[in-house]
Amino acid sequence: MADPVGIALAASAGGCGAVSAYALLAPGRTPGVREWLRRGRRPASRAPGALLRSVTGVAAYAGLRAHLAGSLERAGFAEQPEAAAGLGLLAAMAAGAAVAVSAGFLIDPVAGAVSGGLVFAAVPFLLLRRLNQAAEDRRQRLLGELGPILELVSLELSGGAPPMLALESVLGHSRSELGAAMRAQLIGSRVAGSASFDGRLDLLADRLRLPPLRAMAMILGLSRDYGSGVGQGVRALAADLRRARRRRVIELSRGALNRVLIPAAVGVLLPFMAILLFPAVAVLLRSFA
Amino acid sequence: MLAAEVGAGLVVGVAAYLFTGMPVLGLAAAGLAVASLVGWLGLRSTALRRDRQDAVVAAVRTLRQLLETGAVGVAAALEVLAERGPDRLRREFGAIVAAGGRPQAWAEARRQVAEPVFDLLSAAVVVQRPGGGELGPLFRELEESVIAAHEVEREAAALQVQARSASTLILCLPLAFLAVMCLLRSPYLDVYRTAFGQLFLASMLAVMAGAHVLIRRWLRLPEEPRVELVDG
Numbered sequence: 001m002a003d004p005v006g007i008a009l010a011a012s013a014g015g016c017g018a019v020s021a022y023a024l025l026a027p028g029r030t031p032g033v034r035e036w037l038r039r040g041r042r043p044a045s046r047a048p049g050a051l052l053r054s055v056t057g058v059a060a061y062a063g064l065r066a067h068l069a070g071s072l073e074r075a076g077f078a079e080q081p082e083a084a085a086g087l088g089l090l091a092a093m094a095a096g097a098a099v100a101v102s103a104g105f106l107i108d109p110v111a112g113a114v115s116g117g118l119v120f121a122a123v124p125f126l127l128l129r130r131l132n133q134a135a136e137d138r139r140q141r142l143l144g145e146l147g148p149i150l151e152l153v154s155l156e157l158s159g160g161a162p163p164m165l166a167l168e169s170v171l172g173h174s175r176s177e178l179g180a181a182m183r184a185q186l187i188g189s190r191v192a193g194s195a196s197f198d199g200r201l202d203l204l205a206d207r208l209r210l211p212p213l214r215a216m217a218m219i220l221g222l223s224r225d226y227g228s229g230v231g232q233g234v235r236a237l238a239a240d241l242r243r244a245r246r247r248r249v250i251e252l253s254r255g256a257l258n259r260v261l262i263p264a265a266v267g268v269l270l271p272f273m274a275i276l277l278f279p280a281v282a283v284l285l286r287s288f289a
Numbered sequence: 290m291l292a293a294e295v296g297a298g299l300v301v302g303v304a305a306y307l308f309t310g311m312p313v314l315g316l317a318a319a320g321l322a323v324a325s326l327v328g329w330l331g332l333r334s335t336a337l338r339r340d341r342q343d344a345v346v347a348a349v350r351t352l353r354q355l356l357e358t359g360a361v362g363v364a365a366a367l368e369v370l371a372e373r374g375p376d377r378l379r380r381e382f383g384a385i386v387a388a389g390g391r392p393q394a395w396a397e398a399r400r401q402v403a404e405p406v407f408d409l410l411s412a413a414v415v416v417q418r419p420g421g422g423e424l425g426p427l428f429r430e431l432e433e434s435v436i437a438a439h440e441v442e443r444e445a446a447a448l449q450v451q452a453r454s455a456s457t458l459i460l461c462l463p464l465a466f467l468a469v470m471c472l473l474r475s476p477y478l479d480v481y482r483t484a485f486g487q488l489f490l491a492s493m494l495a496v497m498a499g500a501h502v503l504i505r506r507w508l509r510l511p512e513e514p515r516v517e518l519v520d521g
Contacts, residue, residue: 144514147411152416158423173416175517242434246441253445257452260504267500268459271493275463282480
C-alpha cells in the first residue's frame with residue numbers, strides 16, 4: 001500500500017527538480033520584434049537558463065573552459081569541455097552514491113555519507129590526472145613521430161630540394177598522426193590570405209606543447225625571411241630529439257626502482273607477512289576467546 | 290600456444306590441489322604455471338627482437354659503408370645486402386630486390402621486420418629515390434644514435450631485472466612455504482582448510498598477484514614508435 005504523504009513528497013521533489021533543471025538548462029529565447037516594441041524601455045525579464053548563462057559568462061569560467069578544452073585536445077579527445085565535465089560529474093556522483101549506499105548499509109549512515117563525499121571529491125581529481133597522463137603520453141608519441149619526419153626532411157634537403165618541397169614530399173609519405181596534422185597546416189597555408197606555414201606550425205606547436213616543432217617553425221621562418229640554411233638546423237633538431245629520448249629512458253630506468261618500492265612493500269610483502277602470520281593470529285584469537 | 294598454456298595450467302593446478310588439498314593453492318599454482326610459460330615465451334621473444342634489432346643496425350652500417358665508397362648506388366647496395374647482409378634480413382632484402390625496390394615490397398618488409406629503425410631505413414630509401422639525397426650521412430647518424438639508444442635500453446632492462454626478480458621471488462615465497470608445510474603435514478595450516486581461511490588466502494594471493502602485475506607494468510620502458518608510411 002503506497003503512503004499518500006510519501007507519494008506527495010516524491011511528486012513535489014520530482015517537480016522541484018524538473019523546474020530547477022528547466023531554469024538551469026533551457027536555452028534562451030530570442031525576443032521577437034513585437035515583444036521588443038511592447039517591452040519599450042523596461043528591462044527584460046529573466047529568461048529560463050539565465051542562471052546557467054550567468055555562470056558561463058563569468059571570466060573564470062572562460063579560463064577554466066579554455067584550460068579543459070586545451071587538455072582534451074592535447075589528450076586527443078574531440079569532446080566539448082562541457083560534455084566532458086558533465087560526464088565526469090555524473091561519474092563522480094554515481095561512484096559517490098554507490099559507495100555511500102554500500103557503506104551506509106554495511107557500517108552506518110555517517111560513514112556512508114563521509115565515504116560517499118570522499119569518493120565524490122576524489123573521482124574528478126583522478127579523472128583529471130588520467131586526462132593529463134593521456135595528454136603527456138600523446139605528447140611523447142608525437143615527439144617520437146617528429147624525429148623520423150625531421151630526419152627524412154634533412155635527407156630531402158641534402159638532395160637539393162627547397163625546404164617546403166622537402167617537407168611536402170616527406171609529409172606525403174607519412175601516415176603518422178603528427179604528419180597528418182602538419183599536412184593539414186601545409187594545405188591550410190596554401191589558401192590565399194591565410195597565415196604562413198611557419199606561423200601555423202608555431203600555433204600547432206603551442207597547442208600540442210611540442211617545443212621542437214616550434215623550433216622547426218622558427219628555422220623555416222628564418223629561412224624565409226633571411227635566407228638562412230634549413231638542413232643543418234633540422235638535422236641538429238632530429239639529433240636533439242634522439243638524445244632527449246635516450247635521456248628519458250635513462251631517467252625512467254633510474255627512477256623505476258624507487259617507483260616500485262612502495263607498491264612492492266604494500267602489495268607484495270604485506271600480504272606475504274599476513275599469509276605467514278594468519279594461522280598464528282587465528283589460534284591466538286581463539287584461545288583468548 | 291593457448292592450448293599449451295591451458296594444458297600446463299590444468300595439469301599443475303590439479304597436481305597442486307591433490308598435493309595440498311586446498312582449492313585456492315591449486316588455482317594459484319595453475320596461475321603460476323601459466324605465468325611461467327608466458328614469461329618464458331616473453332624472454333624468447335625479447336631475445337629474438339634483440340637479434341632483429343642488431344641485424345637492422347648491421348644492415349644500416351653495411352648500407353652506409355657501401356654508399357660512402359661511391360662505387361655503388363642504392364639498388365646495388367641492396368643487392369649486396371640480399372646476398373651478403375645479416376642472415377636474419379637476407380630474405381626481406383631479397384624480396385625487395387626481386388620486386389625492383391617497389392614501395393609495396395618495402396611495406397611488406399616493414400610488416401615482417403617490425404622495427405622502427407628498419408621503418409626509417411625504408412622511408413629514407415623510398416623518399417630519397419625521386420629527388421636524390423645523401424643517404425650516407427643520414428645512415429651514419431642513425432647508426433650512432435640507434436646503437437647508443439639500444440645500449441641504454443639494454444642497460445636499463447638489465448637494471449630492472451633485479452626489481453622484477455625480487456618481486457617474483459617474494460610472490461613465490463608464500464606458495465613455497467605453504468607447499469613445504471603441506472609436505473610436512475603441519476597442523477599450522479589447518480586454519481587455511483576452513484572456508485574463511487581459504488577466502489583470506491585467496492584474497493591475499495590475489496593482492497600479491499595484482500601488485501606483481503602492476504610492478505611489471507611500471508617497470509616497462511617506453512618503446513620507440515614505429516614510423517608510419519603510406520604503403521605503395
